[in-house]
Amino acid sequence: MMEKNDVKLYEVLRRASLFLEENGREPKFAELLMMDCLQVSRTHVLTMMRDPVPEAVRKQFWQGIEQHAETGVPLEHLTGKASFYGRDFRVDEHTLIPRPETEELVEKVVQTVSREPVTIVDIGTGSGVIAITLALELPQAIVYATDISEDALAIARQNAAMLGADVTFLHGDSLVPLKQENLQPDILVSNPPYIAESDRSTLADTVKDFDPELALFAGSDGMSAYKKIIADLPQVMKRPGHVFLEIGDEQGPAIKSLMQRDLPNSDTAIHPDINGKNRITHTTIP
Numbered sequence: 001m002m003e004k005n006d007v008k009l010y011e012v013l014r015r016a017s018l019f020l021e022e023n024g025r026e027p028k029f030a031e032l033l034m035m036d037c038l039q040v041s042r043t044h045v046l047t048m049m050r051d052p053v054p055e056a057v058r059k060q061f062w063q064g065i066e067q068h069a070e071t072g073v074p075l076e077h078l079t080g081k082a083s084f085y086g087r088d089f090r091v092d093e094h095t096l097i098p099r100p101e102t103e104e105l106v107e108k109v110v111q112t113v114s115r116e117p118v119t120i121v122d123i124g125t126g127s128g129v130i131a132i133t134l135a136l137e138l139p140q141a142i143v144y145a146t147d148i149s150e151d152a153l154a155i156a157r158q159n160a161a162m163l164g165a166d167v168t169f170l171h172g173d174s175l176v177p178l179k180q181e182n183l184q185p186d187i188l189v190s191n192p193p194y195i196a197e198s199d200r201s202t203l204a205d206t207v208k209d210f211d212p213e214l215a216l217f218a219g220s221d222g223m224s225a226y227k228k229i230i231a232d233l234p235q236v237m238k239r240p241g242h243v244f245l246e247i248g249d250e251q252g253p254a255i256k257s258l259m260q261r262d263l264p265n266s267d268t269a270i271h272p273d274i275n276g277k278n279r280i281t282h283t284t285i286p
């Protein structure tokens, strides 16, 4: 999109918003992308509306706008970063873009953990948001995180270094790395893949086309990752202990009965998220 060199910020934003709207995208995306291109806050953008936009910034901005209009690529994949629990994390094509619901999962863990030293393990850490946030919020905790994807772990390690979080990352399938390291967590937390293969067609293109397959799908019923984790809990968990899982809206009862089968004395509560959808199971193991 060609523009004069002295074109002002508000004009660029107006044109971009209209262009996005014409292409069936959310016009607000323009302002969010501009904040990233200029590396400023929203308040700062508002004070710059009558300033000319440097050519290099306009070029970068319009490339992003055109790509988003054409493919729907989410802002986080364009900018390579996502916000979680008030911090910025690096993300890429190998990591799920963290969701606000997962912040609620972290909050539940933070509320439950006592001041004593505890060992926490995050299974399927992706960009590392859960493990890193818990390590920073709970300095008394010893935190481990695993993933089956080496590529995701590379991003998680970078995020931990960037944010100064002490997390030990382990590569492997489900709870296998814990068994190999003889690790017995007091608290196990996971947001594993939980979408049924049969629901693939119901997903938004922005999810299906940009989030990694490994992070989304869990067999024909969406339960395969939970089944694998729960089957190994009796062998690895310290007692008393807690298990926190992020879940799909309708998966709570099935998870509760798997927990009752494999950990007969445990108690599982199902909690809704801020939108009223069942989103977290909290299992207490005596």
Ligand SMILES: C[S@@+](CC[C@H](N)C(=O)[O-])C[C@H]1O[C@@H](n2cnc3c(N)ncnc32)[C@H](O)[C@@H]1O
Pocket: 095, 096, 097, 098, 099, 102, 123, 124, 125, 126, 127, 128, 129, 130, 146, 147, 148, 149, 152, 172, 173, 174, 191, 192, 193, 194, 214, 215, 216, 225
């Ligand atoms: C839904 S994403 C969650 C990522 C991150 N914890 C978050 O909440 O944003 C699930 C993650 O689990 C990982 N994963 C999938 N199958 C796994 C398995 N069998 N063992 C360990 N990790 C697995 C994926 O690579 C992905 O990073």
